[in-house]
Amino acid sequence: xxxxxxxxxxxVSPQADVAIQIAGGRIESIESAGASSMDRDSHVxxxxxxWVLPGLIDAHMHLWGLTPGEVVPADFETRLAxxxxxxxxxxxxxxxxxxxxxxxxxPWIRDSSSTNPPTAPRILAAHVGLTGARGPWLIPQPSWWxxxxxxGVASARDAVRxxxxxxxxxxxxxxxxxxxxxxxxDIPTLTVGEIRAVCEAAxxxxxxxxxxxxxxxxxRRCVVGGVDTIEHGYGLSDDVCDLVAASDAWIVPxxxxxxxxxxxxxxxxxxxQVKTLRLGVAAGIRYAAGTDxxxxxxxxxxxxxxxxxxxxxxxxxxxAALAAGTREAARMLGVVGETGTLEVGKCADxxxxxxxxxxxxxxxxQVEFVMSRGCVVRNDASAADS
Ligand SMILES: [Zn+2]
Numbered sequence: 001x002x003x004x005x006x007x008x009x010x011x012v013s014p015q016a017d018v019a020i021q022i023a024g025g026r027i028e029s030i031e032s033a034g035a036s037s038m039d040r041d042s043h044v045x046x047x048x049x050x051w052v053l054p055g056l057i058d059a060h061m062h063l064w065g066l067t068p069g070e071v072v073p074a075d076f077e078t079r080l081a082x083x084x085x086x087x088x089x090x091x092x093x094x095x096x097x098x099x100x101x102x103x104x105x106x107p108w109i110r111d112s113s114s115t116n117p118p119t120a121p122r123i124l125a126a127h128v129g130l131t132g133a134r135g136p137w138l139i140p141q142p143s144w145w146x147x148x149x150x151x152g153v154a155s156a157r158d159a160v161r162x163x164x165x166x167x168x169x170x171x172x173x174x175x176x177x178x179x180x181x182x183x184x185x186d187i188p189t190l191t192v193g194e195i196r197a198v199c200e201a202a203x204x205x206x207x208x209x210x211x212x213x214x215x216x217x218x219x220r221r222c223v224v225g226g227v228d229t230i231e232h233g234y235g236l237s238d239d240v241c242d243l244v245a246a247s248d249a250w251i252v253p254x255x256x257x258x259x260x261x262x263x264x265x266x267x268x269x270x271x272x273q274v275k276t277l278r279l280g281v282a283a284g285i286r287y288a289a290g291t292d293x294x295x296x297x298x299x300x301x302x303x304x305x306x307x308x309x310x311x312x313x314x315x316x317x318x319x320a321a322l323a324a325g326t327r328e329a330a331r332m333l334g335v336v337g338e339t340g341t342l343e344v345g346k347c348a349d350x351x352x353x354x355x356x357x358x359x360x361x362x363x364x365x366q367v368e369f370v371m372s373r374g375c376v377v378r379n380d381a382s383a384a385d386s
Contacts, residue, residue, distance in 0.1 A: 001045040001371075002033055003052035005356070009326045009341035011319070014356075017048070022348045025374030029344060047352045047369060050381050053322070054342050055096025055121075055349035055372065056364065057329035058305050060210075060231055060252045060290025063087060063106045063123075064145075068297040076105075083109050086301040087120035092378045093303040094367035096349035097330070097339055099124040099290065101172045101210055101231060102137070104146050111167075118372040122349075124169040124333060126210065130159050130198065131174030135189035136212060147174065150190070153197040160201035171202045173227070175211045176218035186215020186235050195225025208334065210252075216240040223247045229332060231290070234269070234276040241276075241283035250332045251285050253277050254292035255311040261298050277315045287312070288332040289325035306364035318358040325364070348374040352381050 006018040008030070019036035021029040031037075063086055065079030073079065083105045090098060098121045100106035106125040113120035128146040129137060137147040150156040163171055175195060178185015190198075195211070202209045208228040213219045215235040222230055223243050230244065233251040244251060255277075258270040280287070289308045293299035306325070313321035330340020339349045352369035370378040 001052075002048050003050065003352070004048045005051045006030070006342065007051060007053040007322075007357070008343065009054040009323065010343065011323070011327075014051075018052075020052070020342070020348075020350075022371075022374050025348060027342060027344050027346055027348050030342065045369075045376065045379070045382060047381055050352035050354060050369065051356055052342070052350055052352050052369075053357065054326040054340055055351055055370070056094045056306060056309075056325050056367075057097045057099075057289070057333070057340065058090070058095050058291050058293070058308070058325075059099045059229075059288045059329045059333060060101050060254055060292050061090075061098050061301070061305065062292070062294045063100050063103050063109055063301075064294050065103075065105050066295045068295070068300065079105055080108060082295070084113070084120070086295050087113065087123070089300075089302040090305065091118060091121050091372060092367075092370060093301075093305060094351040094364070094370050095121050095305060096351075096370070096372045097122040097124075097333070097335060099126075099170065099210075099333055101126045101170070101212075101290075102129045102145060102147075104128055107167060115373060117375040118377055121372070122335070122339070124335075126170045126172035127163060127166055127168045129172040129174055129212070130156070130163075132189035132191075132194065134177075136174040136177055136185065150194060150198070153193050156194045156197040157201040160198055160205070160207070164202075164205045164207060168207065171198060171207050171209045173198055173209060173211045175213040175222050175227075176215055178214065186218060188215075188218040188221055190221065192221045192225050195221055195227065199226035199228075219244065223249055229288075232273075232292070233280075234273040236276050236279065238279060238283070241279045241285060244280070245284040250288055251280060252288050252290035252332075253280075253312070254290055254308075256305065256308045257292035257294070257299050259311055260304075260307070274315060277312070281315055286328065286332070287316070287320075287324050288329040289321075290329075303365040303367065306367075309364055310361040313361040318361060321361055322357055322364075
């Protein structure tokens with residue numbers, strides 16, 4: 001492959017005119033195009049007019065298989081078909097890895113999608129979430145969500161073991177309410193003891209824990225309890241930002257899903273999210289990009305998921321916003337040995353965009369070439385070229 005500009009995601013300056021050799025789904029060599037000893041018989045993808053960068057990661061999304069506009073969930077077969085199409089749309093938009101933090105469908109998509117050629121991103125699936133009594137997601141109507149209530153330490157441990165048996169990649173907990181009727185949704189719903197029991201059981205089984213947590217008290221409990229990633233994580237005091245920054249926890253601020261909704265509650269929340277993000281960046285918190293998109297009319301899965309990096313770029317420096325959706329997300333998800341940067345030995349998960357994304361993060365919504373695990377799954381770039 002010939003790349004006009006390579007942003008390998010490691011943090012070094014872009015390189016111009018680069019030859020990338022790919023074999024067996026992995027990057028075999030990266031060198032200057034002039035010096036390249038690239039096999040003349042090999043198939044060459046010509047991206048000399050493009051910027052090549054690592055495949056994108058959405059570290060918090062939901063494959064619910066919604067039919068946009070529907071009020072009551074469709075039957076499982078329809079949802080499965082919808083979710084399959086949404087996964088394909090994400091891959092074609094440049095998302096080569098996603099973490100689904102709550103959907104009974106995502107493990108099915110993960111396990112039944114082709115990897116050669118890929119028909120879905122690499123999926124890390126939480127399956128159903130765990131929450132305390134009166135926690136989030138427990139609503140008295142048919143739901144796209146499913147959640148299980150834990151009551152006390154023993155119940156929390158049992159719930160984690162069951163999820164492990166069911167093959168999850170990550171345990172999702174709901175440590176606070178909302179958002180919604182109860183302001184920002186910042187009422188804690190699990191005790192420190194319950195959170196610690198979940199984390200100890202999960203870590204003992206090799207699973208990380210992701211916590212839906214809004215507001216200082218819920219986030220404080222999560223950090224003390226030992227969660228790995230805090231989802232949403234807004235409405236925080238300076239002290240709690242310092243506590244998170246001093247811990248091993250990451251925050252996934254999930255900006256897209258509120259920013260794109262017109263409702264007053266969503267807009268107030270979006271404002272609060274940006275305010276907290278500023279505090280957190282100043283405190284030194286580590287961030288990764290995740291949209292909380294659910295595939296409804298406002299948050300269709302596809303190019304729009306890359307809006308997250310543009311929104312993060314209103315607070316973070318462009319390089320940091322880009323890293324949040326590539327290298328940093330891969331580090332947070334424990335897959336940085338495989339993806340998130342373009343380096344020799346890693347999976348060939350890469351995309352191409354027509355302009356320098358550091359100057360204009362919106363170009364991440366205009367991905368024209370996608371390679372996933374060494375397979376070309378989309379190539380509008382060469383088509384435009386020839
Ligand atoms: Zn979510």
